[in-house]
Amino acid sequence: MTIRPSRCSLRTSSGNHMPLPLKDLAKLNQIIERIQAGRFDANDVDNLLMKLRPYAGRETVFFEVANFVAHSDARDRGLAQQSITSFVDSIQYFREYVSENRPLDLGAPFPAYLYRLFLSQTRLADERHLKDEHKMSRTTLIKKIEANFSIDKKTGTCSLRNNKGGVELFEALRFVTGFIHSRAAFHVNDFHKDLKDVLRVQRVSFDEASWDAQTDRISLAVLCLISNTEFQLADGSQASCKLETENYFRLLSGQRRLPTGKMSSDPSTFGQLVVLGEATVGSTNMVPLRISFPLIDTNLDPHEHCHPTLFLRDHGPDAFAGCKVEIINFAPDMSLSADFKLVRTDSIVG
Template sequence: MSELHFQYLIWKGKQMAIEGFERYKVEKTVKKIVEGNFDENTVDGLLMGLREHCASNSVFREIAHFVAHNKVRNQGLTNSELEAFYLSLRHFSEYVGPEKRLDFSVPVPMYIKKLLMVQLDKLTDAEIRKKYRERRKVLKSRIDKLFNFDEGKGTILLKEAVSNPTAKLITDLLSFIQARPVFTQQLVLDQIVSTLNINNLMFEMSDLVLQSDKIVLCILALLHNTTYETADKAISKCYISSEHDLIPLGPLVGLHGEAVVNSSFGKLSLKGTVPVNWRGRNNIWAAFSIFLTDLLVEDWCEPSMVKIVSVGSTSGLPTHVLKVDFDRPLFINDDFKLQPL
């Protein structure tokens, strides 16, 4: 990394490289990690030690801030993604699934404007230029100026009739639901390496890579059972999960009569859930993956976490399945596997 880039990151994040006794503590923490002598508390110490000494708006800072303030979070990259998902589902449940349609000739809920903004952020700059021949900043400004606000009623109303291109923009932005991971294993590891580098902390890359799976497992454990507050003060939750939730005890039958058997739960992930009020039922949760890892469930979870669960007597299908119990608080045991407290 060049000195110029290092100075830019310091200016951009308004932080200085770690120094003094704090640096000494982090150096000891890094040494423990590269030697393989660590657990989730050690990784917690690394995140805490460097959270004010990393690039702003980075994944490293996002994770570190949440671990530091592990009550209800209402800001950050994860919160933004959960909120966008929540708003999209609220719009779908109120105006797409039911017979009711969104009518902009009358006041509509204030969240619709916020949804338009977050949906625009789902599009890449290239997609925006190709589809609308405008810059993101111009379209956001256009949306921002479209409405009058009634704070008392929590509604917005179009100031005037909109042009066809603007009407198409609004229709397009309200026509899709997209949820995407905030982190991947490689992205998190790249961010850790970058943060160590900009603080001139010495380590052998090959040694760190050897510990990468364990580092990621520690971060999963630190983020398990965390909560976020999104729009409408809705509480969203994040928890460790598996790529495949269930494994049938017995073969399923495929489209062409072939036996289909899931023999693995797949990879570990952190899933985010948001509440959905569907036709008066407010106890429904929708989920998507926040953090994708390369860690196989069978390699990194204690076998005792796998339970046999009854799914009722369905004709022609297995009546019992295997399920991993992620519902309880988890820690990393001496064998470096997830285990319930």
């Protein structure tokens, strides 16, 4: 089987239609009034999430984000955790099989993480191509995977069930694991859509135009809540989140040499603010590999939303000889200033 990187998708479900208690509704109205007037802080966003969390659909982005507030310890479920696990599994597969030119024998027991990989990559596969080439939908292939394989939790392996399998299934699995990419678990805009849906279902009044005017500030508060959050993966290892930009530096002058030997003046911008997921990929007889990848996307420009003190300029390392570079000095814990600029928490505490 060969491999090239695939994409990630997201589904939502309707929320809890149980009505809000009158006391909570009154508190929510006060929070919403402050937000719409632009006189709020990150604590108001924190309280908003906590008040509405019990009424959100369990597979919505809003519920996922609200869980970052509700669970201060390492979490072991949710869309972000699924995205991290899927990416770690794909990199482990690439290291152990693709880069080593090692064939995967489905007729013998194989590592259980590959079963997760089959399922996650099927959910991300091109539906039209899967139907055209293999005469089955994503749903059909998922059912076949679940019906044809069994997991042995004691040995951590997966095996074909008796008299199961077949050429059609194996060819479909070769297809879905042939294109493995990473994509953010969700965009912060998805959170805002779900938040409005919960407010409407609960008949909480808000002014659309006034609310939308504060969207970026709400997003910044959400990013601060999520940064430095930890996750527990299926194998018991830890993953974490941190606030970053799409490019961790930008060139102000000069050119750098790429691994290909070509000279480049890119990146000239930081890109947008993102939340990165970080995890360690452990592979048999290989040195552990630390990886990072986009977990939450935004349209937020760091120059507009980061405090000026975060930007540092210097001459680049040896690989960037002759270049002047700029970086953003993020910390694991980030906060918001009174004028809603991102600042390091350690710069305002103590």
